[in-house]
Amino acid sequence: MTKRVQVFKAPDITVTFDPNVCSHSGECLRGLPAVFDVSRTDWVRPNEASAPEVAAVVARCPSGALQAVRPGVPPSRPCGGAEVTIRVEAHGPVRVNGPVMLELLDGSRSERDGPFALCRCGHSGNPPYCDGSHGPAGFRG
Numbered sequence: 001m002t003k004r005v006q007v008f009k010a011p012d013i014t015v016t017f018d019p020n021v022c023s024h025s026g027e028c029l030r031g032l033p034a035v036f037d038v039s040r041t042d043w044v045r046p047n048e049a050s051a052p053e054v055a056a057v058v059a060r061c062p063s064g065a066l067q068a069v070r071p072g073v074p075p076s077r078p079c080g081g082a083e084v085t086i087r088v089e090a091h092g093p094v095r096v097n098g099p100v101m102l103e104l105l106d107g108s109r110s111e112r113d114g115p116f117a118l119c120r121c122g123h124s125g126n127p128p129y130c131d132g133s134h135g136p137a138g139f140r141g
Contacts, residue, residue, distance in 0.1 A: 003019040005017065005018045005019075006044070008042070008044040010046035010047045010051070010054075012051040012070060012071065013051040013055060013069070013070050014069045014070075015054065015068050016067045016068075016069075017044060017066055018065045018067075020065075021063050021064060021116055021126070021129045022132070023062065023063040023092075023093055023117035023129070023130040024131065025062050025063065025117075027057070027061055028057055028060075028066060031057035031060060032048070032053060034048040034049060035054055055073075061115065062095055062115050062117060063117045063130065064114045064115040082099060084098030084100055088120070091134065091139055092120075092134055092139075093118055093120060093121075093130035094117065094120055095116075095117055096115070096116055096117070096118060097114065098114075099111075100113075105128075116129065117130035118130060119131070119134070120139075121133065121134040121137055121141065123137040
């Protein structure tokens with residue numbers, strides 16, 4: 001079942017979180033723990049840091065689950081243009097960054113422009129995307 005995208009607003013930045021593609025790498029939690037704290041119901045509080053700081057941490061999200069929009073600031077391409085990079089992570093997902101067309105098993109297509117993570121352990125509850133299940137499953141690939 002698809003989960004809804006969460007929206008967290010502050011006057012100078014809006015952060016969205018798509019739980020359907022999050023690979024639970026923890027970059028956000030380590031990057032700005034005052035803003036990103038899963039022990040709270042409203043786990044993203046963009047007012048707890050400056051908009052540039054929040055945007056910088058969001059830009060490091062390897063799955064693309066976090067996105068940030070700043071009024072008056074044009075969006076930047078996370079991959080720096082039309083370059084596509086694919087990196088296999090030890091004991092984890094395949095990280096993809098760049099503009100790609102992903103063809104799914106059901107024949108549908110998903111146009112992606114930015115980072116996302118593909119499952120390679122076979123345990124994801126949201127295939128083909130990684131949801132962090134490789135850790136609890138003890139995947140060693």
